[in-house]
Amino acid sequence: MKGFTVRAAALALALIAAAxxxxxxxxxVNMETPPxxxxxxxxxxxxxxxxxxxxxxxLQARNFVLTARAELEENGWExxxxxxxxxHWYYQDEREIGWCSVFQLYCAYHSGMQLIRYRxxxxxxxxxxxxxxxxxxxxxxxxFEEHGRWLDGTQGAVPRPGYLVIYxxxxxxxxxxxxxxxxxxxxGEDVYELTTIEGNLNSSVRRLNYRYDASPRQMYHNMSVVxxxxxxxxxxQYTLQKDTWYVTGFCATW
Numbered sequence: 283m284k285g286f287t288v289r290a291a292a293l294a295l296a297l298i299a300a301a302x303x304x305x306x307x308x309x310x311v312n313m314e315t316p317p318x319x320x321x322x323x324x325x326x327x328x329x330x331x332x333x334x335x336x337x338x339x340x341l342q343a344r345n346f347v348l349t350a351r352a353e354l355e356e357n358g359w360e361x362x363x364x365x366x367x368x369x370h371w372y373y374q375d376e377r378e379i380g381w382c383s384v385f386q387l388y389c390a391y392h393s394g395m396q397l398i399r400y401r402x403x404x405x406x407x408x409x410x411x412x413x414x415x416x417x418x419x420x421x422x423x424x425x426f427e428e429h430g431r432w433l434d435g436t437q438g439a440v441p442r443p444g445y446l447v448i449y450x451x452x453x454x455x456x457x458x459x460x461x462x463x464x465x466x467x468x469x470g471e472d473v474y475e476l477t478t479i480e481g482n483l484n485s486s487v488r489r490l491n492y493r494y495d496a497s498p499r500q501m502y503h504n505m506s507v508v509x510x511x512x513x514x515x516x517x518x519q520y521t522l523q524k525d526t527w528y529v530t531g532f533c534a535t536w
Contacts, residue, residue, distance in 0.1 A: 288521065292498060294499040298470065299521045301468075304488040305489060306371045306471075307325045307524065310449065312408075316397040316398060316402070316404060316415050317391075317397060317424075318397055319342075319394050319395060319396045319397070320391070320392070320394055321394060322341055322342050322345055322393060322394025323341075323393070323394070324341075325341060325344075326347065328345060328348040328352065329348065329351075329355075330351060331348070331351050331355075333347065333348070333464065333465065335347070335443055336443065338409060339442070339444060339536065340409070340411050340503045340535070341394075342393050342394045342395050342411035342501065343393075343411050343443070343444035343535055343536040344523065345393035345394060345444055345463065346389055346390055346393040346395060346411070346444050347382040347444050347462060347463075347464050347479070348393075349392055349393050349478060350376060350385075350386070350462045350464070350479040351388040351464065353385070353388075353389065353479075353487055353488075354479055354487045354488070354489055355482075355517075356515070358513060358520050359486045359487070359488055360486060361380075361484070361485045361486050362482075362485055362486060362487075363461070363483050364378035364379055364380070364381065364423065364485075365377060365378050365379075365484075365499045366381065368381050368382055368385050368388045368481065369381050369382045369390055371384075372384045372387065373417075374390065379417070380482055381412075381416055381418050381481055381482045381530070382419065382459050382460050382461065382480065382481045382483070383416060383418065383422055383481075384417055384443055385461050385481020385482060386413060386422075386446060386460055386461070386462055386481060386482070387413060387414070387416075387417075387486065389413060390413030390461065390535070391413075391510065393411075394411075394509070395411045395412060395413045395508060395535065396410050396411060396413075397413060397414070397415040397437050398411070398412050398413070398414055398415065398425050398426075398429060398445075399415045399416065399422075399430065400414070400416060400424045401428075404429075406429045406431075408535075409536075411444075411535055411536045412426075412429070412535055412536075413446070413533075413535055414533070417529065418457075419448060419457040419458065419459065420430055420455075420457040420461045422446065422448070422457075422460060422533065423448055423457055423530075423531070423533070425528070426446075426533040426534070431533060431534040431535070432531060432532075432533060432534070433445075433532040433533075433534055434483070434530075434533050435447075435448075435494070435496075435504060435511075435528075435529035435530055435531040435532060436501055436502060436504065436528070436529075436530070436531070438472070438496045438497055439496065439531055439532055440466070440496055441463050441466055441473065441476065441494075441532040442463070442466060442534075442536075443463055443464060443465050443466060443531060444462070444463065444531035444536055445463045445532045445534055445535055445536075446460055446461070446463070446532065446535060447460070447462075447463050447476070447478055447529060447531075447532055447533075448460050448527065448529075448530045448531055448532070449461075449523075449527050449529060449530060450502070450528055450529075450530040451524070451526050451527060451528075452503075452527075452528060454525045454526075455532065456530045459480070459482075459523075459526075459527075461476055461478040461479060461480040461481070461483075461490070462479045462480075462535050463476060463477075463479060464477040464478055464479050464489070465477045465534070469493070470498040472495060472499075473493055473494070473495050473496070474492075474493070474496065475491065475492070475493055476490075476491070476492060476493075476494050477490070477491050477515065477518065478490045478491075483519070485521060485525075486530045487516045488519050489515075489519065490518065490519050490520040490523070491508055491513075491515055491519070491520050492505055492506065492507060492508060492520070492522060493505070493506045493507065493508055494529050502528045503528060504528050504529050505523065505527060505528055505529060506522075506523055507520060507522060508520055
């Protein structure tokens with residue numbers, strides 16, 4: 283009975299906050315159902331960092347990338363503890379935990395995206411911008427899969443800016459880490475240069491740049507470094523996090 287009372291109180295508080303527009307202070311994890319999307323920023327309200335996006339890319343997806351980039355610029359690769367501003371917002375306590383998924387959720391929520399949750403009935407239309415209200419990377423994959431928004435990176439999937447990328451480790455779990463795709467540049471022969479924004483990469487928010495091969499010669503070997511002479515971006519990590527990592531797939535947020 284006590285647990286039910288606490289959950290009911292949290293839900294009531296969340297509903298009050300929704301009515302008053304104070305959503306930014308409420309942790310979605312404490313809710314029984316995903317919260318409604320908050321009002322998104324208008325075009326031009328966020329710093330663009332000279333990024334360009336596809337014309338058909340929805341405003342919420344653009345804001346998703348720009349919000350993540352703003353968090354990168356604010357943190358400046360500073361190492362953060364396992365209980366930080368993102369985990370506090372999501373869990374509303376002092377637990378220490380891996381926070382890559384919580385980081386993407388923080389950015390998605392504050393960009394006006396619709397939130398979904400695995401095994402929870404939510405209507406998602408083809409044009410909706412979504413992200414998963416899940417702290418575990420594997421559950422993010424499952425949530426997108428059950429809504430038909432999962433793209434298998436080992437089967438030639440091609441991402442778009444604003445998608446999520448999930449990494450696996452060869453010989454271990456296929457759902458070890460998650461990040462936000464900032465940009466996608468074709469370089470020929472089914473190879474793409476990806477720039478991503480990663481929460482909890484070496485305990486910090488970082489920008490990663492690498493090559494993704496949609497048709498690799500060896501399965502689970504679809505990541506490689508950008509040639510030294512082609513390194514042009516600033517504020518980027520060009521070394522792979524681990525040689526055993528690969529792109530498991532992409533979550534189509536829009």
